[in-house]
Amino acid sequence: MDGTLDHVMIRVADLQTSLDWYTTHLDYEEKDRYEGDGFTIVYLGPEDMHEDGAMLEITHNEGEELELxxxxxxxAVRVPEGELEASYEQLMDEGVEDYRDPESCGGRYAFVKDPDGHEVEIVQRDHGAKWSLDHTMIRVEDADEALGFWIRKFGxxxxxxxxxxxFANYFVEPRDAAPEEMAVELTYNYDGRTYDYGDSWGHLCVRIDDVHDDWETLMEREAxxxxxPESCDDLYAFTKDQDGHEIELLERDPAADSLFPF
Structure with a gap:
């Protein structure tokens, strides 16, 4: 089992403010939306994103206060090689707050923040649509265990x-992944620190072929x-990595009218 990274979910305090930010500054478009009882989920991504490119899922829960x-x-989002500084200046001209400019990052990358304080890295790539998701970084407390989880459990x-x-950064992705697919960056700090999850960070989602078969594979591999699946109406499932990061397993029919399995 080596399913594609389908999306990354973050929670936002004000849905319209976040939608305006991502559609204005990163040229994202709304791919699909689900209105639930007291919550809204919206999938976002570039118009010309790759078929195996990852989406950003933003979730808004009514009346919930969020803590990072x-x-x-x-x-991390992509811009073409040689366009880092111009892309960052474009964001500054549009009113995005100056956080970590290219010069402060050695000219190799830069960072901005969205309205909720979620950090967005800008990296240069010669593949993928501009602003498409390149990777998602999570912090781990044991590098060997974290690498072993993704390699053994997900292949x-x-x-x-x-x-x-x-510190060290390790990148993992599905075997034979297309360059346009999203990767996971595992960051390990050597000082033995522990981490607080808050409630603004949601989960990673892996798109798989069969939620029941792949769930059984994960159970056999001691995830x-x-x-x-039964607790999720046989539509999806969730496991956790060794640090407690939630990982969704989801079947998705590309020909279906909705991106949601509901």
């Missing part, structure tokens, strides 16, 4: 790493039994 934790780090490959004096 530090267990999740950021989403992912480690495709890159950066080991510095005080945490968090929310099995």
């Amino acid at each position: 934790g530090d267990a999740w780090g950021h989403i 992912y490959d480690e495709v890159g790493r950066w080991e510095a004096d005080t 945490p039994d968090y929310r099995d």
Whole structure:
């Protein structure tokens, strides 16, 4: 089992403010929407995103106050090679707050924040639509356990790493993934710190072929039994990694009228 990373979910305090931010500054469009009892879910992404590109899911729960934790780090979006500074200046001209400009990041990347304080990294790539999701970074407390989870449980490959004096970044993605697919960045700090989840960070979602068969595979590989398919009306399921990050398993029919399994 090496399902594609389908989306990353974050929670937002004001739905319209967040929609305006992502559609205005990252040129995202609304792919689909689900209005539930007291909550709204919206899928967003570039108009010309790759068929296996990941979407951003923003969830708004009515009356909920959100608190950022530090267990999740950021989403990263792509701009073409050589366009980092121009893309950052474009965002500044549009009124986005200056957070970490390219110069402060050695000219290799930059960061902005969305209205809820979620960090958005800007990276240069020669593939994928502009502003498409490149990776999602989560923080882990044991690098060996984190890598083992994704490699053993999901059959992912480690495709890159950066080991510095005080921390290391490890990138994992599905075996034979297209360049346009999203990866997971596992960040490990050497000082033994622990992390707070808050409630603004939601989950990663892996798109799989059969929710029941793939769930059984995960159980055989000793993944945490968090929310099995039966408890989710046989539409999806959830496991957790070794640190408690939630991971959704979802079947999706590309030919269906709705992106949601409801």
